[in-house]
Amino acid sequence: xxxQGYAEVIIQSDNLENVNSICKSKLDGPKSSLISRIQQIxxxxxxxxxNYIPRESNRVADALAKMALMKDExxxxxxxxxxxxxEILKEDCTFDNLSMIYSM
Numbered sequence: 001x002x003x004q005g006y007a008e009v010i011i012q013s014d015n016l017e018n019v020n021s022i023c024k025s026k027l028d029g030p031k032s033s034l035i036s037r038i039q040q041i042x043x044x045x046x047x048x049x050x051n052y053i054p055r056e057s058n059r060v061a062d063a064l065a066k067m068a069l070m071k072d073e074x075x076x077x078x079x080x081x082x083x084x085x086x087e088i089l090k091e092d093c094t095f096d097n098l099s100m101i102y103s104m
Contacts, residue, residue, distance in 0.1 A: 001075075002041065002045070007045075007046075007047055008047040008048070009045070009047070009048045009049070010048075010049050010051060011048070011049065011050045011051070012051050012052075012053045012058065012061055013050065013051070013052060013053070014052070014053060014054060014055040014058075014061075014062075015052075016052050019050060019051070019052040020052075021035055022035055022038050022039060022042070022050055023050060025039065038050075059088045059091075060081070060085050060088050060089055063084075063085060063088060064085075
C-alpha cells in the first residue's frame with residue numbers, strides 16, 4: 001500500500017494483543033523486528049491508523065479475509081461492495097459499530 005501511494009489507510013485487526021503490542025510498545029524498547037517495522041510505517045505515514053475491532057463487530061472484514069484465502073490473487077480493491085456482502089454491511093453499519101471503530 002505504501003508503494004502504491006495510499007495516503008489514508010485504516011488497518012483493522014481482531015487481535016487485541018497484537019494491536020496493543022504495536023500501539024503501546026515504546027519505540028526504543030525490546031520488541032520483534034516486525035513490530036518495529038510496523039511502528040516505523042505508522043509513524044511515517046500521517047494518516048495510517050491501526051484499530052482493534054472485535055470479529056463479531058465486523059463480519060464483512062471476516063468474510064473478505066476468508067474470500068482472500070480462497071483466491072490466488074494479489075491485492076484486489078472494490079469500488080462497490082460485492083453483492084453477497086451488502087446485506088452484512090446493512091447489519092454491521094450501526095452507530096455502535098462505527099463509534100467503536102473511530103474511538104480506538
